Amino acid sequence: MTKDFILIMDLIGTVAFAISGSMTAVEQGMDLFGILILALTTATGGGFIRDLTIGSLPPVVFRNPVYMILSFLTAGIVFLVLKFQSLRPHSERVRLVYEKTLLVTDSLGLAAFTVDGVCAGLVQTDTNLFLAVFLGVITGVGGGILRDLFAGKKPYVFVKHVYALASLGGAVAAYVLPRYMDSGISIMISFGIIILIRYLAAHFRWDLPRISSG
């Protein structure tokens, strides 16, 4: 049951991250190939770095083709939709629905990938808090970092909001909670923590302190 839940969330996250990669590629004027590759990179890049870090080779993305196929399918659909959409004026309402959908799926993806990353760490014999949390966060945000680097942008995760903090909070929970409760329940709670922080941050426009450059 827990495994099915994580798998479904992983698939949703893959689609959401592939959409965000495709959109970034389109913004940057890349061609169809660039769109496909940036979708794949965003959706699977975090897991790729996670697998390199623990020496689980070849990385999962090449062992289970479903993530790659799903990324390409998503990118292809985004490409077709944008081609078609550009022919007529956007309704404000469609855009709003689109942005809400992207926020929700992206949050689910961040949560699923983060929990996934920590679980990959817990399987290792020599895991500690630092490694497990790193694996969780890098699986959650690593694809977005590569996406921005390849698009020639400053990585979003370093600049804005508490995106990575949500991932961090969930990763710590996913590492600590299994000592005190059933692992299925702890996964659900960690998952919920990420969604909650992300939602509250977006809703209340939370921001972390920074040095005012004034």
Added chain:
Amino acid sequence: MTKDFILIMDLIGTVAFAISGSMTAVEQGMDLFGILILALTTATGGGFIRDLTIGSLPPVVFRNPVYMILSFLTAGIVFLVLKFQSLRPHSERVRLVYEKTLLVTDSLGLAAFTVDGVCAGLVQTDTNLFLAVFLGVITGVGGGILRDLFAGKKPYVFVKHVYALASLGGAVAAYVLPRYMDSGISIMISFGIIILIRYLAAHFRWDLPRISSG
């Protein structure tokens, strides 16, 4: 015979990629050290990522010094030539010959590195189409991606033409063909496919579809 052919193409590719790395470094105003390192990165970076991906460590570039030495030699020659060349006006004809030469050697390098990458995958026991093709393409284009990232440019391969598509087509061929024919012949055909797509794309100015930003 096939092995000798691939080795010779690898050496040509190393020189071509080292030239392209050196030229990029010069364009960006880097000093001699930057030129040497960018030449090395462009020529060997793809193979480095390939070896990390399959856990073939330490990477080939450190096991067989010929690629490193050849990269440095090439970068040194480019540096001297440009120092000397800048003293007198460029003839248009020299520039044309130079660009043609670079296109041809770069194509040979892309083909050799791609086929090489797929072969590295075929040696692994748990290779599938996705892993083998990734290894081929990343060996072919990975050095150029790192070159552009280090030079502060948007990676060329994501923006322009069908460069990576040639690598992709050849990688698929190099994975599939050995099932139906002698591996030496299949390598030659895959090699030829890459050269052909690259040549046709450059000649007919092929381009992949993109979303018009108009």
Added chain:
Amino acid sequence: MTKDFILIMDLIGTVAFAISGSMTAVEQGMDLFGILILALTTATGGGFIRDLTIGSLPPVVFRNPVYMILSFLTAGIVFLVLKFQSLRPHSERVRLVYEKTLLVTDSLGLAAFTVDGVCAGLVQTDTNLFLAVFLGVITGVGGGILRDLFAGKKPYVFVKHVYALASLGGAVAAYVLPRYMDSGISIMISFGIIILIRYLAAHFRWDLPRISSG
């Protein structure tokens, strides 16, 4: 004794590199999370790439938490100091002392990390000059490369001065010298070579040749 010396230098280097990462993050307008991550990346990114290259997994940064904790502590202090400092005018003298201190600690860090990287290579059975020197240099300068990539800047090490050359010189020494003398002494000499080149380069404003773009 030698081990203690290297460890102390490593800790100093970690602090220096974490400061440089924090400062870069502040310059780029990142928030507290970005500052912490960029400090960690700068201080431990080079060792991370080194460990991936030789398959020493999980990377040291996750096996010994002291480097991570020290990076975060340093970043937190930098953040507080800058928050506080911005309230009153900087005295020119404070700024000068600050820059001198940063140069000295950064040099110590570069030296310690470089020697460390070569030593990690010497432990491997199949090390040669190329691998050992790469491990030394990437441990020394890799964190700075990642820092600049994440900050959206062209990597400093490719653009300016003989920073990497100091690392390179020390790395070659750390590989070659142990054949002729006690390994403790060779480490000290290699360490000194890096400090010396770096100091002389900064003092005499040494620069490597480049192609004049005039």
